Amino acid sequence: MSSNSLGTIFRFTTWGESHGTAIGVVIDGCPPLIPLTETDIQPWLDKRRPGQSRFTTQRQEGDKVKILSGVFEGVTTGAPISLVIENTDTRSKDYDDIKDKFRPGHADYTYWVKYGIRDYRGGGRSSARETACRVAAGAVARKILGDSIKICGAVVQIGAHKIDRNRWDWNAVDQNPLFCPDPTAAAVWADDLDKIRKNGSSIGAVVEVVASGVPAGWGEPIYDKLDSDIARALMTINAVKGVEIGAGFGAANLTGEENADEMRMSSDGKPQFLSNNAGGILGGISNGQDITARFAVKPTSSILQMRQTINTAGQNTDIITRGRHDPCVGIRAVPVGEAMIACVLADHMLRQRSLRAAN
Amino acid sequence: MSSNSLGTIFRFTTWGESHGTAIGVVIDGCPPLIPLTETDIQPWLDKRRPGQSRFTTQRQEGDKVKILSGVFEGVTTGAPISLVIENTDTRSKDYDDIKDKFRPGHADYTYWVKYGIRDYRGGGRSSARETACRVAAGAVARKILGDSIKICGAVVQIGAHKIDRNRWDWNAVDQNPLFCPDPTAAAVWADDLDKIRKNGSSIGAVVEVVASGVPAGWGEPIYDKLDSDIARALMTINAVKGVEIGAGFGAANLTGEENADEMRMSSDGKPQFLSNNAGGILGGISNGQDITARFAVKPTSSILQMRQTINTAGQNTDIITRGRHDPCVGIRAVPVGEAMIACVLADHMLRQRSLRAAN
Amino acid sequence: MSSNSLGTIFRFTTWGESHGTAIGVVIDGCPPLIPLTETDIQPWLDKRRPGQSRFTTQRQEGDKVKILSGVFEGVTTGAPISLVIENTDTRSKDYDDIKDKFRPGHADYTYWVKYGIRDYRGGGRSSARETACRVAAGAVARKILGDSIKICGAVVQIGAHKIDRNRWDWNAVDQNPLFCPDPTAAAVWADDLDKIRKNGSSIGAVVEVVASGVPAGWGEPIYDKLDSDIARALMTINAVKGVEIGAGFGAANLTGEENADEMRMSSDGKPQFLSNNAGGILGGISNGQDITARFAVKPTSSILQMRQTINTAGQNTDIITRGRHDPCVGIRAVPVGEAMIACVLADHMLRQRSLRAAN
């Protein structure tokens, strides 16, 4: 069944495999008259692009995006926007010796059972390469949302090491290759990652994304709540195993009076909350505070250590996954997580617009 | 925009408010020829029903379900199944003195901003009473799934106290009013909850749901993955702030070799996994292992302690939420969580059926 | 697969069988703050209600609608609106002797093949009784559209007799039981129908619906065009075999210069069209002119004449369909057709609202 689209009013559909000719995304439902060129999209792709530091895969992809439709004389027309990115640095031969083996932690076995076939070259459709398309869609979503809404992500934990939230500095995030808001933690992580990489191992991470400037009122009870749409969107990212909003799992350990955010009128006459355990969402609807979401990314499954597995013939065997891989795939998940939040917000912005004409 | 439905092939739509005449659900896409009577549904509603122990709200609702359509001579016909539950024990006057105030932690403020109106009686549409409809839909979903698939939930944490997983006993779950699989923890929790209740406070919880017997191959990349659909569905439950699959957030602290579940052929010639950090899902597709999901439930926001808030006139005020409330709403979330998983699985079972006729 | 809903932003779901306890509709996506009571809905149901003249079925149904949710203190809240109509005059025994036979022209055979079961009492789910739910949904849609948009239907052909369009009088439509805008034709039709009824036969009809006051800009290329959504909606009505917009099939016999509606600025400075072959829709988008749609309704298949058929055992047999039936089901299709147009327009009104905030 069709399953490669996300969103309702703002809806995108991705296509393409890791080692195919190209990958792409069709964005449908973008309002007209929004200025859009490739230069609005490319910087976000560059942020996700592989091969930029020793902490990410060495696959070299230019990830140059081309707009094929939906833009006329520099602005969107309301027609679907087709974006294409060519695959240029595919080394499919890396995969020849594992084409009959199921890599542990990967989708090889499940794709094979589900579809009766799998494109083994770089994971085919299940590759995280697909996330470039999400980032491109997210760039368009940001244009719809406008400048008053900021969506920023950061890595807040790698392995056992969490950042010190008292040292949180958004400026630091772009100054280290780990998207870390805590420079001290960044240094520790860099050392750890060097060791992990040399061991041919990998490590998990937690990413946090904050959306500020979102007005109260977005999100639709009961089954299209803003938080449930965010949870769904983040959980579709490769390797994500958990999602939380605001206090998240920590809320289990709070009392009602600790958890429920009290309200007061601010000095400028606007409603304000005295805390943000809700993560900016109450009853599935934004409340005007920062929306905060975190997601857990499992360690890269492609590692240089010998693992036990089986093959398509139903025999026991062993496997080492060579190829070029990220020691911590959570790092490059930052721009992807931001993009997913941007897409969900753009959809709900347009949904809310349909609800109340007078607002 | 329409937002009260969940699912694609198996799709249900709920309606009704906490203090209205009735609540109900229309289940569309149920295959024909499945035996179905009210007695297939009622036990699951009884499990969720309020007023059954001192640890849940004292509202007394019979929650008697009636089938109004879609069943003929004892079996489903393929036509939509309309289920209705009357509201009988509404005490709307409890809410008169708070009708202009926004209860902290509730959806009062956000509904008011979004819709420009809110039904203040018991939370109206945002009440957890709506979850009775989910449980009814889940009962039908279980009939579709058949007896070979078991979906069982349990509370695994209340406040700071987690169960000892070594003591996990599924039989214990039905023997205490807290759905706790660890009898020792259940006793501790009961003491804690008595204190919390007497304080007019509340506490959060974590619920775990396990689905066993699910064959490999269900779930649809990229945007309708089994885990993303589960995450979405669980996050739509009132008060849920986090969802995780398998190792979940713990995966952040694992290395690739610790995390990726190795495979071996079993003695009976079937593929097996040597661990289950994946929680039964790889690449968004079930792998034949138990599917394990956990979700965090925040403490009940309705508490008997004085809190700061504002009113609809934009003035500071205070509030105590009287009425009848659960000291730990996570407890009654167990059958709801089970129901959501059942609905997602039934949908994906039918989706997979459409994919490969020969299977 | 779920298939009992129509619409995207404004979406309704119907349920119920001809001889079940009740029928109903859940309307999701109605904006908040719209005044709504049963008295807004009942008159439209009364217009469709059976048993009101000798030209329609003698089944006596009060068709009293109840609002079960979604309305608070007299206005909509944005929550789903559940409407229920009880079935009161079911005579299921009428159907006992045909329960194993497939009535020619009915859905008996196809339901039986598709679902492996059919509710033979009055056609079950395939009965035109379901259209009462559409009419109820249409009444809510009209409230969303507001008073500036008028949607009026009329019968324009019964059997071989078409109305004389020069005599078209909208006031006449409500003054005869045939919804005929041409009083002269109405008299002829009445005579014909009396003969047809006495013969135990039936006859087909063509219905026209005109929506005036629709602003230019509604409808969404390429696959949710206003005309394609109208065509779909009308074709879902029981017994409808054809749909046309504007010049319709007559356009096949026009030249380009005859067909394409020329434009001029009106004296009040507004764009106007000099003809309306387009039926108010160009490129799938409303152009500000009257939207005109026609649909053909086949003769009632339940007739008192002996017909050849087969039974569920695969044997040849004969059948006479007794029960109470309309000699021309096209007559009561008028309010149903109006309702479908209203629902499609309300959906596209809200869709357009999401597109351009500034409009």
Place this chain on the structure above:
Amino acid sequence: MSSNSLGTIFRFTTWGESHGTAIGVVIDGCPPLIPLTETDIQPWLDKRRPGQSRFTTQRQEGDKVKILSGVFEGVTTGAPISLVIENTDTRSKDYDDIKDKFRPGHADYTYWVKYGIRDYRGGGRSSARETACRVAAGAVARKILGDSIKICGAVVQIGAHKIDRNRWDWNAVDQNPLFCPDPTAAAVWADDLDKIRKNGSSIGAVVEVVASGVPAGWGEPIYDKLDSDIARALMTINAVKGVEIGAGFGAANLTGEENADEMRMSSDGKPQFLSNNAGGILGGISNGQDITARFAVKPTSSILQMRQTINTAGQNTDIITRGRHDPCVGIRAVPVGEAMIACVLADHMLRQRSLRAAN
């Protein structure tokens, strides 16, 4: 709102403008393991391709299709199939002098009102060039349907001249450039079209599509009926103003006993119908007979005669639409109509598969 997709389980999304770089379609929901190469698609595109006779536009497009994803080692994988066709013969300058004028009968005015912008080059998104993508999707749909289902279309009326159905010869359809099943009519039409073309005029047409081999049981009441999905799909084709199934509008002039198709067991023990006024569909579900649909195509709106119109500044003006155009756009609608029926049928084939595993 997103509106460039059609279908549920089998779902395609088109993109691209008449004079952009390329056009394309993403097909999602195609089952795996279906052999597919460009050569399965190209012949259908060639059938629709412009410039092949004097009766169609002289724009020369190779319409060479490329598969960019979803196929691995010659078979589909279940991943989305991205198809691209380059635009090569665009002469955008033809449109410079009409870029501020609204062409009568075209979507120029409505796009401009709806979106506030329009790509005037060849009609932009509203151009019938988009239908090449539908034909490509239809080719994939045919592969899913398999060889036992045949979908064939023909022109049955041009202007006032209908074919003689007694002379119907499917072999003739491919032997004349007008897709006419009646060689005598084809000769008359050719003469007429020559005159029309020389006059710079155009003419309408009626197209009939027949699908044979469709088993009973496809189509889903109430709102996704097979005939309503067909009506919607056909009505989305550019210039289509009417759709009918089986007896269609002719059913208005039939009595119940003339219309309702009687049944008998055939000599080989299978149910058969003695006539086909239903056009193969009863109650929205296929009955095993040929599915017959007809649609009316208005005359090409681009003609070489002077017409009255207005411009974007709100002034009266005149217009002649030069460029290269079809004198009867209904001719090239034949392969497009076939493709739409193929797509609808493939979707419903997969939908039915999900309903009843045991069948």
